Amino acid sequence: MHETEVVGLNVQRRRRGWPTLDIGPFFMFFGIAGTDHGREARMERRFEQEYFSNAVTLHLASALSPGTYALHGLPEEANKRGWTVGPQGGNPTGHLSADGLDELRGWMRRTPSQRDRRVRPERMLPPA
Structure with missing residues (x-):
C-alpha cells in the first residue's frame, strides 16, 4: 500500500466493565468440585482489558x-x-x-x- x-x-x-467474581474458591471451600470451562477465556479477556x-x-x-x-x-x-x-x-x-x-x-x-x-x-x- x-x-x-x-x-x-x-x-x-x-x-472497564463490572468486575467479575471468581466463585470457584467458594465452592472448593465447601468441597464442591467442578470444571470451569470458560475461566481461561475470561481471565485472558480481563488481562487484555486491564493491560491494554x-x-x-x-x-x-x-x-x-x-x-x-x-x-x-x-x-x-x-x-x-x-x-x-x-x-x-x-x-x-x-x-x-x-x-x-x-x-x-x-x-x-x-x-x-x-x-x-x-x-x-x-x-x-x-x-x-
Whole structure:
C-alpha cells in the first residue's frame, strides 16, 4: 500500500466493565468440585482489558479501507497488536499498554529534524 502521514492521535481510557467474581474458591471451600470451562477465556479477556487500557485512534492524511492493519514505521511496542479500521473506513484504532502509548507519543514529538511521521499500512490476515 501507499505511505501516508500520521497527522495526530486521540487517546481514550478503555472503559472497564463490572468486575467479575471468581466463585470457584467458594465452592472448593465447601468441597464442591467442578470444571470451569470458560475461566481461561475470561481471565485472558480481563488481562487484555486491564493491560491494554488505552484506546488510541491515529489520524492519517489519507483514509484506509475497513480491515486490520500493521502500520510499518510506528514503534514496535505500538504496532504489536495491529490497528483496526471500522466498517465505514477512515482512521485506525488500536489498544495500547501504557508503555506502548508512551513510546508512540515519543515518536510523535521527535525533534524537528526527525519530523517524518510516515507509515506504510499493510493489511493483516485474520488468524486461522
